[in-house]
Amino acid sequence: MENPFDTDERRAFRDMIRRFVADEVTPHADNWDEAGAIPASLHEKVGALGVFGFGIEEKWGGLGFDDCFMRTAWSEEVAQCGAGGVAAALGARSISTKPIRDLAADSIRDRVLPEIVSGRRSSSLAITEPSGGSDVAGMQTTARRDGGDFVINGQKTFITGGMSSDYFVVGARTSEGRLDGISLFFLEADTPGFSRTEIDRKMGWWCSDQATLYFEECRVPANQLLGEEGRGFLAIVDNFNGERIGLIAGMLGAMKLCLNEALTWARERETFGRPLVHHQVIRHKLAEMSARTDMIEAYLHMICWQVNAGRTPVAEISKAKFSASKALEYCASEAMQILGGAGYLRGNPVERIYREVKVQAIGGGSEEIMRDLAARQMGF
Numbered sequence: 323m324e325n326p327f328d329t330d331e332r333r334a335f336r337d338m339i340r341r342f343v344a345d346e347v348t349p350h351a352d353n354w355d356e357a358g359a360i361p362a363s364l365h366e367k368v369g370a371l372g373v374f375g376f377g378i379e380e381k382w383g384g385l386g387f388d389d390c391f392m393r394t395a396w397s398e399e400v401a402q403c404g405a406g407g408v409a410a411a412l413g414a415r416s417i418s419t420k421p422i423r424d425l426a427a428d429s430i431r432d433r434v435l436p437e438i439v440s441g442r443r444s445s446s447l448a449i450t451e452p453s454g455g456s457d458v459a460g461m462q463t464t465a466r467r468d469g470g471d472f473v474i475n476g477q478k479t480f481i482t483g484g485m486s487s488d489y490f491v492v493g494a495r496t497s498e499g500r501l502d503g504i505s506l507f508f509l510e511a512d513t514p515g516f517s518r519t520e521i522d523r524k525m526g527w528w529c530s531d532q533a534t535l536y537f538e539e540c541r542v543p544a545n546q547l548l549g550e551e552g553r554g555f556l557a558i559v560d561n562f563n564g565e566r567i568g569l570i571a572g573m574l575g576a577m578k579l580c581l582n583e584a585l586t587w588a589r590e591r592e593t594f595g596r597p598l599v600h601h602q603v604i605r606h607k608l609a610e611m612s613a614r615t616d617m618i619e620a621y622l623h624m625i626c627w628q629v630n631a632g633r634t635p636v637a638e639i640s641k642a643k644f645s646a647s648k649a650l651e652y653c654a655s656e657a658m659q660i661l662g663g664a665g666y667l668r669g670n671p672v673e674r675i676y677r678e679v680k681v682q683a684i685g686g687g688s689e690e691i692m693r694d695l696a697a698r699q700m701g702f
């Protein structure tokens with residue numbers, strides 16, 4: 323579909339990313355996923371494209387401007403390599419740089435943002451706990467004041483990049499209050515009392531790492547408090563919006579790949595003397611996949627337009643997130659059906675996307691939580 327918001331600059335950026343993904347990512351995505359990691363060099367290659375620099379000032383190595391259409395073009399295009407773990411491994415830093423950029427002390431920003439934005443080092447966002455992820459205000463990790471420090475105790479789990487990141491943005495409870503008792507902290511991986519273990523044997527996203535993090539009397543100086551004490555919940559929910567927009571765009575890319583794979587196959591494969599695509603049942607599946615993809619794309623463009631205008635359309639972001647995971651579930655399932663037995667084999671991107679649908683329906687705000695948030699935002 324033609325995008326009414328397209329400009330020469332946005333088209334050029336997308337073309338550059340598309341070429342990069344086709345040349346440097348897609349040919350290796352299968353092997354990386356089976357091996358359980360992307361090469362360390364990929365972080366810096368992607369950093370050199372400017373992908374991590376949106377909304378970051380040039381003095382910190384950023385682009386000095388932001389553009390939601392360009393940000394989402396990256397998420398959409400990289401998803402078309404067919405392995406969601408690639409975007410997850412690279413993107414852990416993208417969901418944790420905003421609190422550092424907005425809330426960290428200058429001494430921290432000056433030191434770590436250039437490293438993160440260039441891809442030399444990585445950062446992760448640590449919110450979810452073994453006791454639950456949906457109820458953010460119910461988190462149990464604590465941070466108590468002790469002289470000029472905070473001392474953190476507790477656990478986080480499912481943290482993307484948790485094994486490989488050097489820096490963490492950690493949510494912790496500084497007082498009893500549900501919403502006003504939560505604060506955010508910047509924490510370095512070599513802090514005494516910090517340890518981590520890998521979460522193994524996952525359904526998908528194999529080439530990204532997820533970890534459980536442990537904080538045992540982990541002491542951080544008070545200047546590593548991000549923003550004001552007790553204002554962390556607002557910063558976390560604000561940060562979720564950007565993460566969710568990226569996930570929507572990634573799902574859009576995966577839907578497009580499912581449609582392309584299914585259509586290519588349906589044109590080549592013959593049953594009962596004619597190509598699959600000439601059987602009406604199959605044509606209707608493809609038309610439905612295309613329609614659902616178009617709807618998510620159009621919705622995403624409207625959200626990007628609003629974000630660029632300085633608004634945060636929380637209800638629309640929430641509705642688009644659960645609509646996208648439902649649409650992706652449909653597209654992955656029907657693409658598998660059209661591919662028949664061939665779709666059931668490892669090495670086929672549709673097989674992987676089918677396995678990875680659920681992380682999109684759960685992670686970064688589950689479908690249930692997104693529906694509830696949308697309803698509340700709309701005043702229901």
Ligand SMILES: Cc1cc2nc3c(=O)[nH]c(=O)nc-3n(C[C@H](O)[C@H](O)[C@H](O)COP(=O)(O)OP(=O)(O)OC[C@H]3O[C@@H](n4cnc5c(N)ncnc54)[C@H](O)[C@@H]3O)c2cc1C
Pocket residue numbers: 446447448449450453454455456457479480481482483527532681684685686687688689690691
């Ligand atoms: C691969 C992967 C990567 C992740 N990366 C990160 C990361 O980098 N950082 C991070 O902090 N977290 C991360 N997460 C955690 C993710 O955000 C959580 O899994 C998610 O928020 C849901 O939390 P939970 O798994 O604890 O489920 P729970 O909160 O225990 O919920 C379980 C189920 O109950 C439903 N539910 C909960 N409350 C309600 C309600 N009130 N009404 C109806 N239904 C409800 C939920 O929708 C869900 O389906 C990751 C998860 C995965 C799987």
